[in-house]
Amino acid sequence: EAGVTQFPSHSVIEKGQTVTLRCDPISGHDNLYWYRRVMGKEIKFLLHFVKESKQDESGMPNNRFLAERTGGTYSTLKVQPAELEDSGVYFCASTRSSGRGTDTQYFGPGTRLTVL
């Protein structure tokens, strides 16, 4: 079974430009999460999809960030326009839908975003 994949692995852009990050969860996983780690700080939750619906987007920092998951498969996270403080590593994770208990979150390798 293929793991969670993310593209690109590294992106360098200038302030004011737009960047789109992509996450492909494990096939069959309904839940998809986005996290980010700003340099030297803890990993912070951004949002959670259940299939194509945004279940919780309380962690999205501002309206420059737009996440989509059309069709409930892969997800994109667009930053427009990018600011210097957006630099960091963006992680994606997925789990199966579970009615009780907890499923292991499988993480992707992350996309390192550098805004110059």
Add this chain to the structure above:
Amino acid sequence: AQTVTQSQPEMSVQEAETVTLSCTYDTSENNYYLFWYKQPPSRQMILVIRQEAYKQQNATENRFSVNFQKAAKSFSLKISDSQLGDTAMYFCAFMRRDNYGQNFVFGPGTRLSVLP
């Protein structure tokens, strides 16, 4: 709001020795889960071990074990017989389980170096 603290930014241990990574958390909830994730230099973050708060018995996974002290809100990770492949960033994570799904709160991480 929940918080997770890892007071050791960096640690090192000799190969074959034992090392303990500390983690404390703050929550008012009674039902939750705790995790240790590792992120090797190759960047894929993987689950090391997890603990359900309602279980008094400490979780173990081969050379990895935890010391879960619920009253003290402490969740340390012990790595026995350390191996070079254990070199990684280790993140402690708290997860509440609410009606909206799973949402991790991560600590800032501890960088562990296993020395030959």
